[in-house]
Amino acid sequence: GAVVSQHPSRVICKSGTSVKIECRSLDFQATTMFWYRQFPKQSLMLMATSNEGSKATYEQGVEKDKFLINHASLTLSTLTVTSAHPEDSSFYICSASYRVAQYFGPGTRLTVT
Amino acid sequence: DAKTTQPNSMESNEEEPVHLPCNHSTISGTDYIHWYRQLPSQGPEYVIHGLTSNVNNRMASLAIAEDRKSSTLILHRATLRDAAVYYCILIEQDDKIIFGKGTRLHILP
Numbered sequence: 001g002a003v004v005s006q007h008p009s010r011v012i013c014k015s016g017t018s019v020k021i022e023c024r025s026l027d028f029q030a031t032t033m034f035w036y037r038q039f040p041k042q043s044l045m046l047m048a049t050s051n052e053g054s055k056a057t058y059e060q061g062v063e064k065d066k067f068l069i070n071h072a073s074l075t076l077s078t079l080t081v082t083s084a085h086p087e088d089s090s091f092y093i094c095s096a097s098y099r100v101a102q103y104f105g106p107g108t109r110l111t112v113t
Numbered sequence: 114d115a116k117t118t119q120p121n122s123m124e125s126n127e128e129e130p131v132h133l134p135c136n137h138s139t140i141s142g143t144d145y146i147h148w149y150r151q152l153p154s155q156g157p158e159y160v161i162h163g164l165t166s167n168v169n170n171r172m173a174s175l176a177i178a179e180d181r182k183s184s185t186l187i188l189h190r191a192t193l194r195d196a197a198v199y200y201c202i203l204i205e206q207d208d209k210i211i212f213g214k215g216t217r218l219h220i221l222p
Binding site for chain 2: 002004006034036043044045046049091093095100101102103104105106107109
């Protein structure tokens with residue numbers, strides 16, 4: 001139990017376009033999900049907390065208009081990177097809380113050309 | 114958030130036990146001690162968590178000091194697949210996780 005999936009696993013897009021990443025809790029309901037970003041050789045950096053049915057809470061320094069988060073149901077949260085630029089290229093990971101622990105998706109590798 | 118201190122890296126021989134230390138001297142009474150690990154190009158994986166008592170599961174054991182200011186993750190018999198970055202994290206129930214740098218564990222065949 002407690003499986004989190006992400007789609008797509010890899011995406012390449014052109015500079016200036018938008019990309020949507022999906023995060024799903026497959027066998028449990030998650031009122032709260034979290035989005036992280038990880039650059040090579042670095043630790044995960046929390047971007048935002050996604051709350052079902054309400055607005056996301058963004059960490060300091062993360063642009064909410066650039067990283068749009070929608071948590072429309074208890075099993076799905078989406079992260080849209082708008083007007084992507086090469087510096088947005090990174091590994092994006094989501095997680096969801098379940099029984100005190102958190103369970104992470106496999107990550108999405110975004111490359112902006 | 115209460116912070117943790119871990120060694121940057123450790124090495125261990127395959128099929129031997131591994132003890133990964135973590136200091137958390139500013140832990141509060143409501144903080145759970147969690148361990149996660151991340152294999153290359155994957156999302157982090159939950160390993161174990163505890164509050165006050167030592168804990169065992171199929172992956173590892175968690176030994177918590179009596180004053181809760183430190184803990185040790187124990188892998189009883191390391192395999193090459195255990196090579197990963199191990200994160201010791203303090204969180205309150207359902208709270209967000211702030212990752213530190215973790216310990217990079219190298220397993221020598």
